[in-house]
Amino acid sequence: MAASPTRDNFQLVVILLFGLIAVLAIVPFAVYRVMSGDLLAAVVDMGILACIIGGVLYAWRGGNVAYAGLAVMLTSTTGGLVVAKMFGLAGLFWMGPILLANFLLVQRRWALAIAVAAIAIILIEGSAFASALEAWMFAATASVTILFAAVFASRTESQRIRLEALAAHDTLTGAKNRLAMEAALRGAVAGRREVDEPCGLAILDLDHFKRINDRHGHEAGDRVLSRFVAIVMSRIRRGDSLFRYGGEEFVLLVPGVDAGALQRVAENVRSAVEQEFSSEHPPVTVSIGATIREPDDDWQSWLGRADAAMYRAKREGRNRVCIAGPGEQRPVKAAPSGKAPAPEDAALS
Numbered sequence: 001m002a003a004s005p006t007r008d009n010f011q012l013v014v015i016l017l018f019g020l021i022a023v024l025a026i027v028p029f030a031v032y033r034v035m036s037g038d039l040l041a042a043v044v045d046m047g048i049l050a051c052i053i054g055g056v057l058y059a060w061r062g063g064n065v066a067y068a069g070l071a072v073m074l075t076s077t078t079g080g081l082v083v084a085k086m087f088g089l090a091g092l093f094w095m096g097p098i099l100l101a102n103f104l105l106v107q108r109r110w111a112l113a114i115a116v117a118a119i120a121i122i123l124i125e126g127s128a129f130a131s132a133l134e135a136w137m138f139a140a141t142a143s144v145t146i147l148f149a150a151v152f153a154s155r156t157e158s159q160r161i162r163l164e165a166l167a168a169h170d171t172l173t174g175a176k177n178r179l180a181m182e183a184a185l186r187g188a189v190a191g192r193r194e195v196d197e198p199c200g201l202a203i204l205d206l207d208h209f210k211r212i213n214d215r216h217g218h219e220a221g222d223r224v225l226s227r228f229v230a231i232v233m234s235r236i237r238r239g240d241s242l243f244r245y246g247g248e249e250f251v252l253l254v255p256g257v258d259a260g261a262l263q264r265v266a267e268n269v270r271s272a273v274e275q276e277f278s279s280e281h282p283p284v285t286v287s288i289g290a291t292i293r294e295p296d297d298d299w300q301s302w303l304g305r306a307d308a309a310m311y312r313a314k315r316e317g318r319n320r321v322c323i324a325g326p327g328e329q330r331p332v333k334a335a336p337s338g339k340a341p342a343p344e345d346a347a348l349s
């Protein structure tokens with residue numbers, strides 16, 4: 001099933017909602033202006049609406065949401081200024097919601113800068129006010145409004161960033177989680193069509209991890225998992241990503257490497273783990289299966305090949321790196337009649 005474009009895109013959702021609210025708010029006024037013979041005002045209303053809808057459609061059809069947000073903000077704020085000029089104090093009522101919405105549409109500093117500029121233009125132009133007191137009251141209320149909006153936007157932003165980090169990371173080890181892994185592998189396979197650079201993938205599985213739990217307890221096992229992740233993270237580049245695939249199994253995505261470089265990265269990780277845990281009893285080691293993305297891979301076949309190589313590393317004695325051969329697959333043992341074939345896991349226990 002195709003993913004909805006709004007599912008993971010908060011900014012796109014905000015822009016779409018803004019467009020919907022703009023239609024609901026502006027269309028009745030445009031109709032009223034036409035019916036009361038004020039065609040110029042109706043044209044202004046429809047012009048503002050057309051520009052906002054253009055920005056919304058651009059974002060919806062895959063355009064850059066940051067640019068779309070800026071375009072929608074500039075259109076609505078300019079529209080608000082024109083309406084204030086045409087209708088005086090009554091037209092100024094629109095500026096409150098417009099300046100508030102800007103904090104949802106674009107980054108805080110842009111919203112703040114545009115709000116200050118819009119308030120300054122209205123005050124300097126001055127035709128909306130019958131007295132200095134009115135101008136002061138507008139300046140004070142508008143300033144308080146944008147200050148609250150800025151504080152609220154800042155809190156919302158930091159909470160959203162924390163929630164996104166929580167949703168993408170494994171809480172025990174800090175590695176990215178399986179959900180993030182699937183998205184990253186899908187992206188790497190799709191990106192192949194745009195950038196023709198090689199990309200490596202490795203599965204890292206701790207050896208005999210059950211023994212650590214059995215001898216030292218589950219909490220000691222947890223500490224080993226966290227230390228393992230810290231060791232791997234210290235050996236990989238900024239653009240590489242480590243994911244917890246499940247239990248004591250991890251996936252490492254290494255963009256921009258060929259098979260030789262991938263083997264060196266994996267070997268470096270393997271020997272670092274061996275060294276760092278050499279004084280433990282039992283010693284902790286890792287088996288690694290790695291492979292380069294092939295032109296006709298989907299993410300599952302790519303991962304499956306790395307898994308087959310990791311399985312071979314286990315069979316060949318553990319604590320080693322195996323690079324998948326072309327078309328390598330995890331062997332299956334003959335199943336009893338009537339049952340689906342199962343991987344030869346029994347041989348590893």
Ligand SMILES: Nc1nc2c(ncn2[C@@H]2O[C@H](COP(=O)(O)OP(=O)(O)OP(=O)(O)O)[C@@H](O)[C@H]2O)c(=O)[nH]1
Nearest residue numbers: 205206207208209210211213218221222247248348
């Ligand atoms: N402490 C701890 N243990 C975990 C966690 N997740 C999975 N495990 C344990 O990891 C162990 C995995 O055992 P196996 O699948 O038999 O693998 P293994 O002992 O590493 O053996 P090989 O992979 O064949 O080398 C099980 O005992 C799980 O309980 C976790 O989050 N914390």
